[in-house]
Amino acid sequence: MKSRQEGSQPRSTVGVDSLFLLAEELKQPLIAIAHASEQHDHEAARLQAERALRTLDAIILGEQLASGQVELDLQPLHIGSVMVDVQQRLAPALKQRSIDAELSLRRGLALIDTDKRVVSSILTSLWQIMLSSVGSAANVTFTAKGYKGGIRVAISSPEAQLDGLNAPRISPQSAQPLKDLAGSGGDFLAATQLAELLGTKLTTSKRSIGVLLPKSSQLSLV
Amino acid sequence: MKTLLLLMPDAVTATTIATAFDGYKVLTASTAGEAIALESSFDAVVMELSLAGHSGFEFLYEFRSYADWSDIPVIIYSRIRLSDETLQSRAFTSLKARYAYQPEVSLAGLRNMVEKEIHSQ
Structure with missing residues (x-):
């Protein structure tokens, strides 16, 4: 009988460290x-660099969590505060693209017990994926809705073309691993990894990309 | 004219940051040792944490141990993201330093921070 360790395929420490470094x-x-x-005053170049830096931050956080260098810091959190922060951080990029972003929060959303930095990083990556998928002056909605097990946060646009985003379909040998997304898909891969580390997953449809955030089991007992 | 000490290991980064401080006299050092050896006085320090040899934190502990530098404003302007836990720790607070994460704080934002710190002295 194989032990748990023998049966699993842990990533090489060198590999994790190399990506992090x-x-x-x-x-x-x-x-x-x-x-x-x-x-x-070359704003377009600055925004491109800042976008890449946010992608790197998401990759670094994922690698730090995966290697145990950083641990999840679960705290009760109102998702609305994180969504506002993320949208404000991306405001210059949205303005430059003339994106009409609407924040839509349902009343009475429960607190969730989660890691703020990880959720913030996932939502930032999801926004960057959406911005890759829509043209200038697109209408984008950033919503949070309750579902039985927690909250689903989604970013959607009638102009988005996201139905090819699916982690199992990733072609690692290709420079364009995700069929429907230009570029390397680094944000999708980083957000997928971070969601998995939070014990949840991304949700995608043709017009929308989101994440399921389970509510706190501790808080549900109150 | 106010004087700023820029402790940055990378010359390109130091030069770019220096250009944001028009109207200041900017002194540069690339290592903690170089910075400590400076005999000039300055009004504020902007520094990276990731330094060759002694780390930025080692530099800060030594820097704060000198009476004439104990109250000089220090802004850590680093490409290393510090956790909230670190920033709120007693050890960090005791260093009396402000922190700005380079990817998220523009040069204009850094200059504002420095000016605010100098004026609050």
Whole structure:
């Protein structure tokens, strides 16, 4: 009988560390680009660099959690506060693309017991995926709705084309691993990993991408 | 004219940040040792945590141990993200430093922080 450890296939420590260090290393030139662009009023370049930095942050956080370097910090959280923070952080990128972003929060959403930094990172990545999928001046809705097991946060747009986003369909050998998403899909991979580390998953449809956030079992007992 | 000490291991980063401090005299150091050896006085320090040799935290502990530098505003402007737990810890608070995560704080934002810290002295 195989032990749990023998049966599983843990990632090589070297692999995890390499990805973490590579992501950290890439921050420096991107920060230099962001700063130089700020100095020369090249907003488009600055926003591109900042976007890549957010992707790297999500990858780094995923690697830190996966390797045990950082542990989940579960706290009761109102999802609305995180959604507002994320939307504010992305405001310059939304403005530059003339995106009409509507924040829609249902009343009476329960607190969830989760890690704020991880949820914030997932939602940021989901927004970046959405921005890759829609053109300028798109209407995008950022919603949180209760469901039986917790809260579903979703970002949707009538212009989005996201039905090809599916982790099992990823082709790691391709420079474009996700059929319906231009680029490397780094945000999708990072958000998928972070959701898994939170014990949940992303939800995708043609027009929407989201995440299920289970409510706290502790709080449900109150 | 106010004087700023910029402790940055990377020359390109230091040069770019320095250009945001028009109207300041900017001194630069690339290691903790270089910064400690400076005999000039300055009004504020902007520093990275990830340094060759002594870490940024080691530098800060030594920096704060000198009476004439114990109250100089220090802004950690780092590409390393510090956790809320670290920022709220007694050890960090005792260093009397402000923290800004480089990817999320622009040069204009950094300058505002420095000016606010200097004026609050």
